[in-house]
Amino acid sequence: MQRRDFNEYKKNLGNKAAEFVKSGMVIGLGTGSTVYYFVEALGKKVAKEKLDIVGITTSNKTKEHASSLNIPLKSLDEVDSIDLTIDGADEVSNDFHGIKGGGGALLFEKLVASNSKKTVWIIEDSKRVKALGKYPLPVEVVKYGSEKLFQKLEKRGYKPTWRLTDSGNNFLTDDDNYIIDLHLRRISSPHEFSRELIGLVGVVEHGLFLDTVDTVIVGSKGEIEIIDTQVGKN
Numbered sequence: 001m002q003r004r005d006f007n008e009y010k011k012n013l014g015n016k017a018a019e020f021v022k023s024g025m026v027i028g029l030g031t032g033s034t035v036y037y038f039v040e041a042l043g044k045k046v047a048k049e050k051l052d053i054v055g056i057t058t059s060n061k062t063k064e065h066a067s068s069l070n071i072p073l074k075s076l077d078e079v080d081s082i083d084l085t086i087d088g089a090d091e092v093s094n095d096f097h098g099i100k101g102g103g104g105a106l107l108f109e110k111l112v113a114s115n116s117k118k119t120v121w122i123i124e125d126s127k128r129v130k131a132l133g134k135y136p137l138p139v140e141v142v143k144y145g146s147e148k149l150f151q152k153l154e155k156r157g158y159k160p161t162w163r164l165t166d167s168g169n170n171f172l173t174d175d176d177n178y179i180i181d182l183h184l185r186r187i188s189s190p191h192e193f194s195r196e197l198i199g200l201v202g203v204v205e206h207g208l209f210l211d212t213v214d215t216v217i218v219g220s221k222g223e224i225e226i227i228d229t230q231v232g233k234n
C-alpha cells in the first residue's frame, strides 16, 4: 500500500473516532501516528463546535500536539474518571486483546485506559491477528538492574532486544525508563504471560493490553468497520 493511502486510512479513522466525542466528556488521548489524525480532527471539532471537553494525554508528544490545537488538557489525577479514550494499537487478536507500546507510551496509555469508562482503538486492518505475538512485545523497565533483567528474559527464551534511538542510545520513555522488546512470535496464554512479566522485579509495565478495549474501529480498503467487542459478553 502506498504511504499516501496509508495516511488516508489513518485520517479516516481519526475522523470517525472524533464522532464519538460529545460535549462535556473527559477524553483520553492516545499516542501514535493514527491517533495523530484523531487529535487533529478533535482540535477542529473543539474550535468549530465550541465543544466543552477535557483531554488527558498519554505522552509528551500527544500533549504538545493537543496543546498546539488549543484542546483543554488536565492530568489524570485532576479528573474523577475518563469517559472515553481513543488510542491506536500495534496488534489486536480475534478475541480483542492487544499489544501496544510501539511508540513507547505503554505505561501512560495503560494508566489512562484503566481509568476510562470506555476505550476505543483505531487500527488499520493489517493489525488484526489470530493470536498475539508477531509484533515485538514492549516491556518498560527501570534502568537500575536492567541488564540483569535482560539476561533473565534471554534465559527464558523470550529473545529480548533493547529499544534504541536512531543514534544508538537506549530509548527513554516519558517516565525515564528503558524498553526491552520481546520477540515471541506467538503468545499462547496472554493472561498468564502478563502475570509472569509483571511479577519480575524491575518491570514497570508491559504492552499486553488485555480485556481493555470496548470498540475497535478498523480501516480496510477505504471502508470503516466498527466492532463492539462487548457484544455477547454479559
Ligand SMILES: O=C(CO)[C@H](O)[C@H](O)COP(=O)(O)O
Residues within 6 Å of the ligand: 030, 031, 032, 033, 034, 035, 087, 088, 089, 090, 099, 100, 101, 102, 103, 104, 105, 106, 109
Ligand atoms: O501503543 C502505541 C504507542 O505507544 C500506539 O498506539 C501504537 O504503537 C500504534 O501506533 P500507530 O498508530 O502509529 O501505528
